[in-house]
Amino acid sequence: MKIGLAYDLKEAVGAAPGCPEDALEEYDSPETVEAIATALEPLGHSVVKLGGGREFITNILQNNIDFVFNISEGLGNHRSREAQVPAILEMLDIPYSGSDPQCLAICLDKPLTKRLVATAGIRTPRWQLVTDYSQLKEIPLDGFPLPAFVKPAYEGSSKGIRLGSRTETAAQIAEVAAELLEHYRQPVMVEEFIAGDEVPVGMVGNSPAKVLGIMRVLAKKSSAYFIYSLEVKREWEQLVDYECPAQLETGILEEIANSSLRVFKVLGCRDFARLDFKLSSEGVPYFLEINPLAGLNPKSGDLPIMANKLGWSYQTLISAILNAALQRYPQCVRG
Ligand SMILES: Nc1ncnc2c1ncn2[C@@H]1O[C@H](COP(=O)(O)OP(=O)(O)OP(=O)(O)O)[C@@H](O)[C@H]1O
Ligand SMILES: [Mg+2]
Secondary structure, eight states: OEEEEEOOBHHHHOOOTTOOTTTTTTSBOHHHHHHHHHHHGGGTOEEEEEESHHHHHHHHHHSOOSEEEEOOOOSSSOTTGGGHHHHHHHHHTOOBSSOOHHHHHHHHOHHHHHHHHHHTTOOOOOEEEEOSGGGGGGOOOTTOOSSEEEEETTOOTTTTOOGGGEEOSHHHHHHHHHHHHHHHOSOEEEEEOOOSOEEEEEEEOSSSOEEEEEOEEEESSOOSOOOOOHHHHHTHHHHEEEESSOOOOHHHHHHHHHHHHHHHHHTTOOSEEEEEEEEOTTOOEEEEEEETTOOOOTTTOHHHHHHHHTTOOHHHHHHHHHHHHHTTOHHHHHO
């Protein structure tokens, strides 16, 4: 097959003047694109690098692509930006990997995702939304548990998330929320702070999807609480250890696995995803968010790290995602 790679490189997108220092954080590096190409070629495919944005549009129209392996994050700060490339591919009737535009658009919108997940009976931290400056004076905190975590509603890669995202007073909440409103130009979530373990979950496949693994992210230096913040994700080699399989009680692992399968299904995810859970201090799991376009950097991506710890090579992971997608498109498998 002739497989096109759709991706957005940091260097191709470029930062707009005045945007936050982490504006390009979710975009990929040439290393990730090379790694995926190198994993696909030995499977007998030829790989065409399509890039992102306008370059992607030109390339997809000019090349006769059978299938697109999609890791494109999309452009702008729109909550549906991850849906941009899959929507074009659906319009052109070109098969592609990963979730569809509707799923991707929902999952980047954390409050909407949490509403759907909560309706399905999965525990998620309490939250409220601040949509503009006028609300900052009177965020209704009556009965809202403090400390609270304050973060952008439509971001990933811990954009806008620092140690100071954990706030203890109404004044701190208003201060952090005001900064986020200004810099990220989108609603801000004020969420109940969940103090315990950080537990990402990897999922691969369809009908049934499978839990690839449940991991724990452990700070190398002990502190009162851990936040998997932007700083930590950038300096992960120095700051954290990854434990996979997570050494947690069987009952907790079962609940996380069952919740993950349910969330994947309720949100209509396909082929692969990574879910982020936190445990309370008492070990109760809370769903934070899901990444249907989980990062695939071979060294720093949580899903590849998890796969590696479980004895999967990077190529096995990429081919599992590809094979899951190809089951939807028998026309691609025939020849
Ligand atoms: N309610 C919360 N309570 C405690 N910690 C939180 C909470 N929300 C977020 N965090 C911390 O901040 C980290 C990043 O948050 P979140 O996963 O929502 O952001 P993200 O930008 O979508 O991340 P990514 O896309 O890289 O997974 C979490 O992994 C967790 O460590
Ligand atoms: Mg996350």
